[in-house]
Amino acid sequence: MGLLSKTNLLPVLCCFCLNLTVAIDTIRSSQSINDSEYIISNGSVFKLGFFSPENSTNRYLGIWYNNISVFTVIWVANRQKPLKDSSGILTISKEGNLVVLNGQAEIFWSSNVSNSVTNSSATLGDFGNLVLQVDTTGLVLWESFQHPSDTLLPKMKLSTNLRTDQRIQLTSWKSPSDPSIGSFSVGIDARNIPEIFDWKEGHPYWRSGPWNGQVFLGIRNWNPLYRTRFIVVDDKQGAVFETFTDSDVLHLSRVVLDWQGNGLLTYWDDGKDDWEVVHKNPEDECDFYGTCGAFGICDLLSSPICSCLRGFEMKIIKEWNRGNWTSGCVRRTPLQCERMNNSIEEGKADGFLKLEMIKVPDFAEWSNHVNKEDCRKQCLENCSCVAYGYYTGIGCLSWSGNLIDLRQFSVGGSDIYIRLANLEFEEERNLRVIITITVTIGAIAIASTVFFFWRWMARKKRGNMPNCPLTTMKGESNESLLFDFLNDVKLQDLPIFNMEELATATNNFDMANKLGQGGFGPVYRGKLHNGQEIAVKRLSRASGQGLEEFMNEVALISKLQHRNLVRLLGCCIEGEEKMLIYEYMLNKSLDAILFDPVHQKLLNWRKRFNIIEGICRGLLYLHRDSRLKIIHRDLKASNILLDQEFNPKISDFGMARIFGGNEDQVKTKRVAGTYGYMSPEYAMRGLFSEKSDVFSFGVLLLEIVSGRRNTSICDEEQYLSLAGLAWKLWNDDNIMALVDLTIWDPCFQMDISKCIHVGLLCVQELARDRPNVSTIISMLKSEILDLPTPKQPAFMERQIASNIELTQQGQIRFSICNITTSTVNGR
Template structure:
């Protein structure tokens, strides 16, 4: 019988015995299929033999090239995905490895070269003994040492207690407080090196427990405390029929775990080598892991970017603001958008006289709870009273919001509030303690300043009067419309309601007279420009609201279908990087769309104009790139539909007063169903220079078509040049070809617009340029998704793959047309967009 303790020396006889056993086992059992155990008599050798769980879910064996490791990976996932590694810090570099189980129940990895023990399962947490030990790989991916033939649940050792970079369903991330065992995830050093890196994720027990992501000893991101439904810092987290979550805080243990309820659903949580925590889902038809969720994903996810008592909001510019009743600690740094010093109280708290009160921060990720206290026996009202009675208490919140009402349990803070952020949806209420004078100011800011009761009453009366008059005017206008457009109401119903039955668009219909007055009877002086849809006019409703009116031209190459498409699609879309549709006008033969007005016009008007382009510094350009990426991610993944824009270009990106980008023009967009990933069309629409090769040539479009257009935009934004140009007279290269040549020559920074200050951050510019090149690769499957693009843009440590051959960078002859087809008669005369009809 062979035992791990039988042969521990380095003698020739010992090595010969190991080699003989390895050869014998290799001959008698080469497949290992169906064998899920290792016993003292049957070790595992590095000869292609593996251990497979009973249900053929996971495999345990040796892997690696040059350096060999013992690991566990999925059996049925075609891409080898290692979820656990035993000897991650000590690979086998000489000879062949042997994983053996000793009679005392200890697993060891040795080599047949010198019998050095590279890894052992012995640990201070392992206690007890087994008379007949066996090491078994279970179908949940857990590798356990237990008593052979026993039905007892006792396990002397299990791999789930020593995770590497992956959390599987049923695994625990956190602490066993009885044994002192801390289970955390540690990222691999690289894609091929499983050695522990500096990135780790685990449960911090200080105060009220939370999960943190660390970079070395620095806290990089946190989940926020568990509130009974989810972590307060992950508003999108919710259980459903396939996936559920749990966070247990008990006197014996504190841990997070997740569970899969559909056997066909394969999901894992990892910390990758770039310091990003991700939930990945295996997509069998695509043969790839799809990012389901990741963090950190924006500036506000970094720990405390706005310092003590500051609030971070990624949808605002600047992202940092002080809590009501607070002011910046360092105003000069604050003006330079560095809020890390945080904020100070305007007025000290008055505990003696009991005049303090609370202001509510809605939709908050609760502040860092490392120094917070929790009492689950208190109601929220009792929590408020207790906080007021404690002179050190600065804020309180409900510990559990899963029940009916405002919540139960009480979290209180007695120090500065750090790492506080807010969400558009999600989060929870935080009650911040303020002095009476600051509380009045906070109320005034939230409700609007008012001088006295009489003025308020007068305003209310006036408002009611205006509302009544407005209602009367609206009724009159509705009657006017109904009498003046008999056939066009049927148009409105047919094109805006029929195909969207059950979907209330809630889109205002403007009267033609109102729009005529607002635009000065469509005055030439108010004309902003003209596109494929028709002319665009500036208008003004009332005294303050400025609008942009797109008027469908009778000679437009776009028509009723595009008009309907834009109304139906954009009416329900709400995102800070999408232009907002205010309403439409359908009267007589007029069809118009009314948008919010963008004072800084379109991106191309700024980017390709030398004078205006000089005003676009690097930070502005970077923010525009990130904003467009977030808008596209919303369209592709986060909106109620999956929408492909199909005509993303510089002229369809508008800039508001703060130079924030807004994607516009959805006339050519397409909605994809839940299971659709790509489609074919007989009608190719879009703009030459921004169209993906597979779309322009074969009519195949997908989210990767928009990714290609985004990549072109990125390179245009950085270079200040249009893609449709000649940048090398000898080779007739367009901008993409020029960029590719510079990249291969190691001169990619030569592409940066000369008007950009040379003090720009080189690594950030290089990263953006490389992302742009990745997006315009020729093969759609090589291009990243927009979720990956946002991740890469927001992470300085993200490891980017090398771009492959780009699309549309081949040489062009001097006589070749700018058209994307050899049939000129098939192309619209509109210089902005093309429409190709081609039989397939």
């Protein structure tokens, strides 16, 4: 009888083992899985088993996505107690708990359910939730969604219950190779109005601003996926939870708190075969909690980024001068009620200063059933109330004590009313009178100065003096003028290097450190004494560019900050030497890799598309999002630098120009740039605008897709330019023949075809037909699905641009196959 039982048992065990490695989603009380086995959710979305993080031999029980190429863990059980070998076992104990054991049956993790049961099972669901329940009744004993790691999934909740003091929050990994609990945690704060907080070691690191029923008011550029919706539920009695849903059940999206404290909203992009980051917090310096201290406000477009609110002054000036603003600001003039309490003469009533497009401060107090006017009155009558605001979906908020974590948005944000003493408003009225008088006198003085300067310039021209913006006056040297100019660029924001320091860094400008040669002059690699690697751009005496371009680049790039623009670290002016010092880009310029038969293989399609998107983001910043509207005028592959991760950074702003607030197009007599990349209206008539950069971008996009230089097509039939060749292949319905063979993959055909389509739209002859950069980004992201049919490109045939003669100031000839940066004097 015993033998028969064993015989019958053997097939059962074999079946069980087979099913564990194929498709079962449940572990029952009599079962277990070892280190090499796993279970898979019913729809094959998630897998549970043992794993080792990258660069680690420790073993953990975890849940990860089953059907994507990037190994992505969403939950870890034994975070604080890793297994040191592959002897781990997941089973259900006799008390009904899920437990992780090692080879010696020691418990390394347990679900810690207090109620003992004998017939429980654990099931992995398609939403990523591991649920332990009683088999007979279905009663849920424990679930992984109630004990998250660093990832929030759709239908999962972050919650806070002040009545029971229970919290469900995310906790970061300690490092990419160590899933133990790190320094950061994210959860929902329920003190008054619901807000999401990111804490670092228990202290606020970032916050979302209050929830108004639709969005969090303090998140800048909030642009989640159209199918992803966040929900916050507040019972107004201390219990709040937040979750998000995804209307597409096949669509993978998640919120992850990375080990550096960044909250990332991501979705899986099948086209890129990778996770795409839709939103990131904190996003910039002003996003960090309390950057500017009490009554300080952070504005990313200001320099420095922190300033005191009107009516307040720096608390500790020395710290502010050192760039440490956390001491904040103090009120300059006491409020009326403060004066009354101190038995001083009453004076006039306080007033409120309206601030617009603001991230409202922390520690708001909510008042129910109060309209906007009552909200103002309620604050005015309460001496401790220092600010108020009224918001749709929330109602009346007021603040007492210090105002912490204020920032200025350029778009979006909310209004807030700051309480000030009446004297502050009187000073404003007096200041307006002074400004009016000053402006009037200044206008007269400027008009007089312009008139006399014009007369002086006229006499200078009659004397055949050169017409140069750097012509010296009364013995002044160009170097003196340059230093005067740099003083206007705020030298405290632009470090000055000395010649000796740069000579040491570059080994006396050794040819072995030379990275390349541009129109400006040679560029050298160097290393400062602190170990920082730099690129030194040295103005050549023989350069076609000169001091004007040098000054222009310093003036522009010192005011610009964007992850897709190269960062200027400083400059050097000593005698005849003029140098610009940049961050060093490990992968040099795009042309050095893209057009090299050996190295171009490093740029697969995903990397090329990332480069295309990065250039677009940099251009959008220059054209629309920076405080200055800037046209680059020399966008080309050699002016796109690549960092260690092949992220693109636009460089070389020597030819760039600032546009006035109402300017859409400017005409110049001095056409400067690179033929092949110039738009027709700029090359022929000197007209440039945003659409000039768009044309250059279109050529660059076609180069990235094809792997060919625009100027390399010398022997093609009909002498076509690259845009002309793309147009011909487009009309022949053979556009894939343009694609670089090293990136060709049928999986990416639609994306590649879309990019070529966008490139052709960018190189159309008429500027009005070309899309602007924001539209290009929407096209590339497939937010615009029906793209217009492109028209014939400009300069389709090479002869149009290959023999240009300008006779007014001498002849200049160009060979389309040997073009570099050129300066052309317009007719």
